[in-house]
Amino acid sequence: MFSPLHFLGGAFLGWSIGGMDFAALFGAAVSAKMVRYWHGVILACLFCLAGCLFQGYQGIETIGSLTSQSLATAFISSIAAAIAITVLNFFKLPIPTSQAVVGSIAGIAVVTGTFSLSAFGRVFLCWLATPILACILAVPLYFILGQIINRFNFNIFQRDIFYRISLIAVGCYASYAMGANTVANVGAVFVSSGALTPFQAAFLGGVFILAGIATFSKRIVDTVGHGIVRLDSFSAFAAVLAEALTVHFFAFIGIPVSLTQALIGAIVGIGLIRGVKSIKARNLRSIILGWLVVPVFAFLLSFGTFCLCKAFYPSLF
Amino acid sequence: MFFSRQKKIEVLINEYIKLLKTSAASFRLGFSVFLADGFNDEFSALVAGTHEIESKMDSIKREVAYEMYSKTILPESRGDILRLIELAEKIPGFMQSVLFEIQTCDLRFPKVISGDLSRLADESSNAAEYAADCFLSVFSKKEKVFELAEKIDQIESRCDILERNIISSVFKLSVDSGNKVLLKYFVERLGAVSDSCEHLSDLSVIVSVKGQI
Numbered sequence: 001m002f003s004p005l006h007f008l009g010g011a012f013l014g015w016s017i018g019g020m021d022f023a024a025l026f027g028a029a030v031s032a033k034m035v036r037y038w039h040g041v042i043l044a045c046l047f048c049l050a051g052c053l054f055q056g057y058q059g060i061e062t063i064g065s066l067t068s069q070s071l072a073t074a075f076i077s078s079i080a081a082a083i084a085i086t087v088l089n090f091f092k093l094p095i096p097t098s099q100a101v102v103g104s105i106a107g108i109a110v111v112t113g114t115f116s117l118s119a120f121g122r123v124f125l126c127w128l129a130t131p132i133l134a135c136i137l138a139v140p141l142y143f144i145l146g147q148i149i150n151r152f153n154f155n156i157f158q159r160d161i162f163y164r165i166s167l168i169a170v171g172c173y174a175s176y177a178m179g180a181n182t183v184a185n186v187g188a189v190f191v192s193s194g195a196l197t198p199f200q201a202a203f204l205g206g207v208f209i210l211a212g213i214a215t216f217s218k219r220i221v222d223t224v225g226h227g228i229v230r231l232d233s234f235s236a237f238a239a240v241l242a243e244a245l246t247v248h249f250f251a252f253i254g255i256p257v258s259l260t261q262a263l264i265g266a267i268v269g270i271g272l273i274r275g276v277k278s279i280k281a282r283n284l285r286s287i288i289l290g291w292l293v294v295p296v297f298a299f300l301l302s303f304g305t306f307c308l309c310k311a312f313y314p315s316l317f
Numbered sequence: 318m319f320f321s322r323q324k325k326i327e328v329l330i331n332e333y334i335k336l337l338k339t340s341a342a343s344f345r346l347g348f349s350v351f352l353a354d355g356f357n358d359e360f361s362a363l364v365a366g367t368h369e370i371e372s373k374m375d376s377i378k379r380e381v382a383y384e385m386y387s388k389t390i391l392p393e394s395r396g397d398i399l400r401l402i403e404l405a406e407k408i409p410g411f412m413q414s415v416l417f418e419i420q421t422c423d424l425r426f427p428k429v430i431s432g433d434l435s436r437l438a439d440e441s442s443n444a445a446e447y448a449a450d451c452f453l454s455v456f457s458k459k460e461k462v463f464e465l466a467e468k469i470d471q472i473e474s475r476c477d478i479l480e481r482n483i484i485s486s487v488f489k490l491s492v493d494s495g496n497k498v499l500l501k502y503f504v505e506r507l508g509a510v511s512d513s514c515e516h517l518s519d520l521s522v523i524v525s526v527k528g529q530i
Binding site: 033034149150153154157159161164232233234 | 323326327391392393394397398455456457459524528529530
């Protein structure tokens with residue numbers, strides 16, 4: 001039977017995703033002091049909700065097709081993913097939220113025997129493609145945008161105005177793409193369990209994500225802004241644009257991918273242009289390690305929790 | 318909102334640069350009045366005027382720094398702008414201290430060096446005016462920065478030669494050693510005006526180039 005308690009898992013997951021992903025939207029702009037933290041939060045909330053409502057349903061259908069869920073399994077998978085994300089947020093590591101969600105869904109699917117190798121394989125391929133595509137996209141964007149900006153021959157005041165407007169615009173676009181792409185991670189399980197329609201799931205998921213952006217996003221902003229490559233405003237602009245284009249592309253084909261993976265792929269691309277030495281390899285290694293650990297951690301959490309619950313409360317399933 | 322605050326910074330910087338030019342003109346006049354007539358009321362008024370200008374520039378610098386760092390204004394460039402202002406601030410500082418030294422140490426220049434001193438003060442004032450233009454060009458016509466920096470570099474070289482000539486003339490004079498040392502320090506301080514102009518123009522060039530990707 002449906003109870004509001006079941007949404008606690010979704011709320012927790014949405015909140016943790018919002019807290020993690022804000023850094024990939026306005027983190028660089030906030031670190032470069034181009035946007036105040038709270039201004040960034042407000043803009044991210046507005047555009048993220050728009051993305052959830054206008055385009056979020058596509059990803060919801062894909063994630064929903066990974067496995068069939070009951071309300072109880074939806075609750076467990078949401079909680080497991082949220083714990084995985086929150087724990088790594090405490091270590092200030094920008095981890096891929098989609099991988100935590102898919103890892104936790106996979107944990108339950110293995111136990112229930114509904115694991116679909118082809119569906120999971122498709123999502124897995126997109127995970128690999130995300131940072132690579134963002135990295136590849138960032139390189140020409142960096143050169144093309146650089147050429148355009150050089151042509152304008154901005155003076156010091158005009159340059160600041162230009163970068164401020166660009167970073168705000170690209171942050172808003174990335175927020176929209178994030179909403180369109182990521183809300184599926186929160187709402188899809190409730191759609192596949194039949195508790196909500198895709199629109200309701202998109203709206204509710206959006207609200208939970210906004211709560212995370214507003215209350216839990218400050219911790220990780222600096223890791224993204226300075227942790228991998230010291231980003232100047234122009235590099236931040238090119239990186240966030242590459243990230244947003246990548247994530248929006250995957251939102252169009254209905255596959256939720258990680259914003260942080262896209263951003264880090266783009267930042268690495270820019271780091272390669274500026275010279276390999278500018279990349280802080282140690283930080284990058286720990287971030288990539290996080291990418292590997294997160295789905296496994298979420299998988300084990302949901303797998304273990306589900307097995308325990310099934311053993312002690314079989315009537316729930 | 319952002320842009321009106323930024324406009325305020327632009328206005329303050331323009332005012333700062335105008336004052337830099339005014340202080341250069343005041344210094345030039347003060348020095349020539351002293352060389353022509355020695356101490357008189359006009360010279361004292363010019364020394365006081367130079368000091369007043371320097372104080373105003375100091376207040377503007379503090380206001381610009383406060384505006385830029387207390388609000389999120391010009392985050393990309395504010396470090397550069399503040400460094401430019403700090404270097405520009407040294408120019409009226411040296412000019413003021415040259416005039417103060419004449420006044421407080423009751424300096425008398427032997428005739429044999431007064432011609433070169435006049436030329437050095439003139440060249441230093443020119444350098445200060447060009448430095449003000451160079452600083453201004455960072456915010457408007459970037460191409461002019463290089464042209465002006467080149468001119469300042471040439472003036473600074475001429476000032477170095479003049480400074481060395483004057484110092485060697487001082488040590489050939491038949492005055493007591495205390496006076497020689499006092500004059501040497503004075504000439505070095507006067508020479509520091511063009512040095513600080515060159516530092517400002519060098520940074521102006523770097524800041525202009527930095528925007529290129």
